[in-house]
Amino acid sequence: METFRDLYQTPADCLGSFVQQMLVPQKAWRDQVQDAWQRISSFLKEHCFGDLLFLDQEVQVLKVVKGGSSGKGTTVNHSSDVDMVVFLSCFSSFWDQALYREMVIDFVKKRLGHYSRSLAYSITVIHHKEGVRAPRSLSIQVQAKKNGDIIKVDVLPAFDALGNISPNLKPEPAIYEALIKSFSHPGEFSPSFAVLQRHFVKSRPVKLKDLLRLVKHWYQQYVKPAHRTAALPSKYALELLTIYVWEEGADESESFGLDVGFEAVMKLLREYEDICIYWTKYYDFQSEDVKVFIKNQLKEDSIPPFSRPVILDPVDPTNNLGRGKRWDLVAKEAAHCLRQPCCKTEDPSQSWHVQPARNIQVTVKQRGKEDWTLWVNPYRPILKMKAEIRKKNDLNGKMRLSFQEPRGERQLLSSRGTLAEHGIFSKVSVRVVDALSGEILVFVKSPNGLSMPVAIHPEYSIWDLKEKIEEAGGPAKEDQILKCPDHKVWNHSRISDLEIKDCDTISLFIKNH
Incomplete structure (x- = not known):
């Protein structure tokens, strides 16, 4: 030889x-x-x-x-x-x-x-x-x-x-x-x-x-x-x-x-x-x-x-x-x-076709439905992940996906991006919101630092938002105190009057009885 x-x-x-x-x-x-x-x-x-x-x-x-x-x-x-x-x-x-x-x-x-x-x-x-x-x-x-x-x-x-x-x-x-x-x-x-x-x-x-x-x-x-x-x-x-x-x-x-x-x-x-x-x-x-x-x-x-x-x-x-x-x-x-x-x-x-990062476990959470998981490569377009979610779930409006890493702020996942672009290379929970035409996402942040995404029309009032927060598993609307930077928040205030834009965060506090 x-x-x-x-x-x-x-x-x-x-x-x-x-x-x-x-x-x-x-x-x-x-x-x-x-x-x-x-x-x-x-x-x-x-x-x-x-x-x-x-x-x-x-x-x-x-x-x-x-x-x-x-x-x-x-x-x-x-x-x-x-x-x-x-x-x-x-x-x-x-x-x-x-x-x-x-x-x-x-x-x-x-x-x-x-x-x-x-x-x-x-x-x-x-x-x-x-x-x-x-x-x-x-x-x-x-x-x-x-x-x-x-x-x-x-x-x-x-x-x-x-x-x-x-x-x-x-x-x-x-x-x-x-x-x-x-x-x-x-x-x-x-x-x-x-x-x-x-x-x-x-x-x-x-x-x-x-x-x-x-x-x-x-x-x-x-x-x-x-x-x-x-x-x-x-x-x-x-x-x-x-x-x-x-x-x-x-x-x-x-x-x-x-x-x-x-x-x-x-x-x-x-x-x-x-x-x-x-x-x-x-x-x-x-x-x-x-x-x-x-x-x-x-x-x-x-x-x-x-x-x-x-x-x-x-x-x-x-x-x-x-x-x-x-x-x-x-x-x-x-x-x-x-x-x-x-x-x-x-x-x-x-030949082996090895991807530069392993697939990660994505837990999909949607109000009123059981959590389920799928495996996604971080470099795969989020648009394809959305297609899998839509195929499994009954969604009528515009699907909005968001995530929140430990000790971080909730962020929107863009259809044109990838999980890698958000620095996500390990298992993550994604919240799905089925937003109707004209609605925006508001991230409601609790005192513990966790945020929930809520879809609401800009012409709706803060009282309407409180009702949606309660429906999403939050505290009773009568016990909620919402605060928005630079604005006094009243129950009758409209979302648009408070200059709240898509994916803005507002703070939620609970009244002491």
Whole structure:
């Protein structure tokens, strides 16, 4: 069998052989990485802190977790990044980690310098600062004294936020509530969730890991060398995007062609400005604080640095791996890759058509009818969603759809737009109002911040509006107090006299008896 050493010259139907021959780590390399891991891990557990006092206390290493590609099982041969996440007893909160992490890193660096003479490796610190921010890790090069191979290792001190929780279980929402209140930089405390992050990738099928190796090799071989000074996305971001493509394109099947999967990843990279990816395996929308935070993370930011693509770390909602990186450079190389033999699949009809965002659940609410749900892609025109709703419901007038996100204002959904244009990429409730000719929508806001849409003719009175509010499930009309900015509101006042326009909001209060 012919051996191909250049990915771009490898025929698509030979990608499997390419991965096995060129990318899967050889045993000698795996053993060397494992040996380096064990020696440094042993130093951290047994010799780094020992009987010395740090921060006026004895420090225990609770556990050391292997992360990075080595921990996740996606290492490319002779290209290793090993994360050693060190969980310490001196960190009792995320705040402690932020406050003392730099001191811990300096301490470990000094101790490692003393101890390195007894290792079978040469230890070199390759960087310590992360711009103007305090360092999150101690990055070192571990070089075997026998053959000279270099292994990159990042030592990351972390707060043990999860304890001994199984990676198959969802953490308590309180952990993520504390994370959201504590962080100041995206992904600042991601190491605390290293066990979950590792499991999220490591538990995937072998075939998918081959695809991950292929994508990372492409990235390291063709993207990074051409743009050494650019702020490129992380390899982890590419891994997550590839996992999403597999989930959507192969429906999580273990049987798929590497050529089809690789082509689908390249195609999606070209659409980076529309990508919005997240998972709810470890955090979801049950907690109000977490829900509000996630929904804000998913919304498109119109002020640079642009937030597209959105690729939320499945274990850390504060970490949008897409934000502020040069995805345009990655997309340009992906477009070039698609013209190479490695992307010329034998049967184009088998190609995956992966959308840049998952379908979301839309709950349709209409007065007098049971709630029902439909699944809608955020980039699909709202006009088509309206057609589905009209087909199911008996509507005679002009259908008006509106929504209200947590702690936000109620907004109208335009037929010409999409849910994505409103920043909606997660499940949402939509209220349907069947407005008659000439009627406008008025959003009536209760003291709890929730609004209800009410259709009314501008020539009707405030008393008429109160009756409609009562019919829609609001308080009795006699108990309602309506307030409108800049105008005195009387029961006999006409809507038009108060200069209330379509989709204006008025405030509703309830009389105290």
